[in-house]
Amino acid sequence: MNAVAALPEPPFNVLRCYLLEAKHEFLRLLRTPMFCIPTLVFPASFYLMFALTLSRGGTTGGASPSVHMLASYGVFGVMAPGLFGFGVSVAVDRDRGWLRLRQALPMPTGSYLVAKLVMAMLFAALVATLLSTLALTLGGVRLPLSAWASLFAVEVFGVLPFCAIGLWIGSLVNAQAAPAIVNLVYLPMSFLSGLWMPLSMLPAVLRDAAPVWPAYRLGQLAQAAVGNPSNGALLVHVGVLAGVTLGFLALARRRLARG
Amino acid sequence: MQAAAAELENVSHRYGAVTALHGVDLSVRQGELLALLGPNGAGKSTAISLWLGLAQPTAGAARLFGEPPQRLSARRRVGLMLQSAGLPETLKVCELLAQTRAAYPDPYPTGDCVDMAGLDGLMGRRYGKLSGGQQRRVQFALAICGRPSLLFLDEPTVGLDVEARTALWRTIRTLVADGSAIVLTTHYLEEAEALADRVAVLARGRLVADGSVSQVRARVAQKRIRCISTLDAGTVSAWPEVRSACRDGERIEIVTDAAELVVRQLLFEDTGLAELEVQRAGLAEAFVEITRAAA
Known part of the structure; x- marks a missing residue:
């Protein structure tokens, strides 16, 4: 007889399900180089190339290029974890049957999406920190x-609409x-929202259509956060x-419930 | 009276214009293994989806332990292994097992899961790097890890080698002996014959047979007798117990419901008779007969 009893199992609780799922979601993304390398490296290298190399100096005024691009590449950067983290991984999970199995298992219904949301926000926070540090x-x-704090908040919460689009x-x-x-x-919307080059360089038609894109709205919020001039009322954005x-x-929910 | 572990009560289900199930009544008790058989498209997957709460029946009711399958308390007593379960490839086996165990109130200890599903040496490997048979074993481990009172196994042994299949059968028998209810779908009729207490056959969305293996087998009562004999096929076919008799070269082939009587008579009439064979209809023959009759 073994006198030393095995350690008791941690008690069953929903929080543990959420934590494990979030941790595993993080590991899944971390072990997918196709996801984490572009997500972290692209915005940082664009920022290095365009903001720091091509337009050095002039950091006194609020509207300096390196501040403007900090906000616009930051928005470009946080769109990716939302769009790819949801769009690609949900499609894979749905296609291969994991989502169906999960729905039948007694896992809490919300933990799948919450885990992905938390991870998208975490990656957004990493992108924001990386760009701010540079x-x-x-x-x-x-x-x-x-x-700094408002920009961080705009970027971390700004990932949410792109999560929803990705989910759909x-x-x-x-x-x-x-x-x-x-x-x-992702790419056309970033371009048409003025995240790569100022909207003033685009034809008038595209410039006028920019408010259609959620990335434009988030871009304006980010500019306002760093004290740059922005268009439109912030509350409307x-x-x-x-x-x-x-x-x-809501659209995605309807699709997923049916499928 | 204890509620059935899983029950379909007069269930019909339509996908658009296609009726997948017509008025099906089916239930499984604790400690019983039900093999759900049927040709492709017969409605097996639909029945399982309804039981798992992945779809709502168009008419009738699906219940687990007397509760609607969508209820979390019912699903916490259910384990499942689906045919197409593409688990996340970048997660390790131990991570998948931990996550699934966390969803159940009283799971088996991890070590027991490893033993029951044969996961020795696989725990640290990524799921995507495993062979098909190893992945199937991981899926089986996830199905049983929650100590389920009711287990759905959809084609569990596809892709397994003989040794792994035997090990899995052993675990399944233990679970049934411990009181679990199991619903098994399989294309291997010898698997159903080896494991099932009860067999239900679906054909074109209708339940066409439901009973013990021997009852279902008895649905096809005929036995086939073959032997080398000089007796005239026409004379033999006139015997009262004989359904048909025909000559095949030097052999005579007789179909009958009463093989013992016919064999006695044959041996009596033809002392030179040789190479006597009597074949009982197996589950496979019964299955073919029953589904053909329903078509």
């Missing part, structure tokens, strides 16, 4: 603490098509982004 050190950007895409297309479709949404989030969430 701006602070190599770019010599100096902002008040409140501006993931609920529609199969695993093979998902990365291409997500790129077809926040309202539109919240509406986009809820709208696509």
